[in-house]
Amino acid sequence: MTQQLPEADLEETIAAIDLGSNSFHLIVARVIDGQLQIIDKMKEMVRLGEGLTADKRLDPVVAERALSCLNRFSQRLRPLPPENVRVVGTNTMRQIHPADNFHSLAEKALRHPIEIIAGREEARLVYLGVAHGLAADNDNRLVVDIGGGSTELIIGQGYQPLERESLHMGCVSMSRRYFSDGKITSQSMRAVMLACAIEIRPVRNEFRDGDWSRAIGSSGSIKSIRDVVIAQGWSESGITRSSLQKLTDHLVEVGSVEALSLKGLSEERKPVFAGGVAVLSAVFEHIGIDHMEVSSEALREGLIYDMIGRSQDEDARERTLKTLIKRYNVDQDQSKRIEETALNLLDQVKRSWQLEVPKYSAMLTWAAKVHEIGLTVAHSQFQKHGAYLIENSDLSGFSRQEQRVLSAMVRGHRRKFPSSVFEQLPSEVVTCTKHLCILLRLAVLSHRARSAVAKPTPRIEAEDNRISLVFPEDWIEHHPLTRAELEQEANYLDAAGFLLRFS
Secondary structure, three states: OOOOOOHHHHHHEEEEEEEOOOOEEEEEEEEEOOEEEEEEEEEEOOOHHHHEOOOOOEOHHHHHHHHHHHHHHHHHHOOOOHHHEEEEEOHHHHHOOOOOOHHHHHHHHHOOOOEEOOHHHHHHHHHHHHHHOOOOOOOEEEEEEEOOOOEEEEEEEOOEEEEEEEEOOOHHHHHHHHOOOOEOOHHHHHHHHHHHHHHHHHHHHHHHOOOOOEEEEEOHHHHHHHHHHHHOOOOOOOEEHHHHHHHHHHHHHHOEOOOOOOOOOOOOOHHHHHHHHHHHHHHHHHHOOOEEEEOOOOHHHHHHHHHHHHHOOOOHHHHHHHHHHHHOOOOHHHHHHHHHHHHHHHHHHOOOOOOOOHHHHHHHHHHHHHOOHHHHOOOOOHHHHHHHHHHHOOOOOOOHHHHHHHHHHHHOOOOOOOHHHHHOOOHHHHHHHHHHHHHHHHHHHHOOOOOOOOOOOOEEEEEOOEEEEEOOOOOHHHOHHHHHHHHHHHHHHHHOOOEEEEO
């Protein structure tokens, strides 16, 4: 039975859910004087990846199994405010076809939005979780996380990942592909090892020759392998190369998944165990690992620590944008002027346009900071270049949806208002993203002269698709260029279904 918190503690309680390809994890923690106290954990082996069809739809039986789990998780989350909960989907969730309605059904069951994160972002969060469970030192460490559909490799120091990759091989996907008939043969084991070697090859030198002194594994597959090799007496601590070889030989000798009977191996882990062993064996061989420690922390703990970091002004997204701004030589004086004006406009309309949640001001701030990065490519249509860079760059800390929203705002900050770009976003964020982009456009227009001389910020009123700007008396009459630009902007917005008036 899950623990219920006293009402007074709820504002200090946070929760994270990891929707993995093999298991769904829920962790609930309390922050006390800046320290993390885990108060509840739930895990269900849903095997979501098992239900992914060839056309990237989810098998109805597996979908129902997953939704039932999420309904149970939802009950545990109900006392918590929405901003204290974060839910992410990984490999299988990334692959599900947009036309499949599982994502929306899952959000409805949980009553919380689900962020789909890229593989390298998954790797960052895994490392963050593992690193917080280790004693502080200055050594570089290699972290390996085998999930249901992907394997993450990270080299890091302290809490900072230095190299990270996500490979398309996991315990569910490899078990499904090579052991679907339940047989474990030397031929099938060689085939799966070869497939893993092909996945590892592009990053082999980077990680094999990387500057790391210890290897650490995380998540269910590696934990279960550790439990088995120790219970069988093949290793005294952790996982060794020889113990892994003995385990592989034993699987082939037994010959079938059904016949597996190993100390330390649970019944629910059996169907995907051989795939996990094959993946880890390939990683040991091709990355050059002789011994691996095993961490009890993983992605879910990383999510919790990332949430704490965001609340303490240590947001990975802010660090990412600072790097981006530096790389593309953004004029920070100009972006700061636009940011201040955009936030001033937002403050006036956030109630009427329902943009009061802090995430909206954050998105507007980010868009103002990076809207000009496309100038590094070319001035002509630089909004398109910038949008491409945002959508296709590796932006640590950002979910895929956040990245797409930010890209759409950069794309739409000047010239024609690209309604079709916004309509490609998830339906629940289309309207708010359009409204934020309009505020950005008006701020950009206000500072087109790129001058440090202060200009008046107009009073703005907005209701549905109607926007009204009021400048100081006679100001517009004395600034004919601004009037002409506003008239052009009114035409752009009119074509997109918005009515802009100004005086």
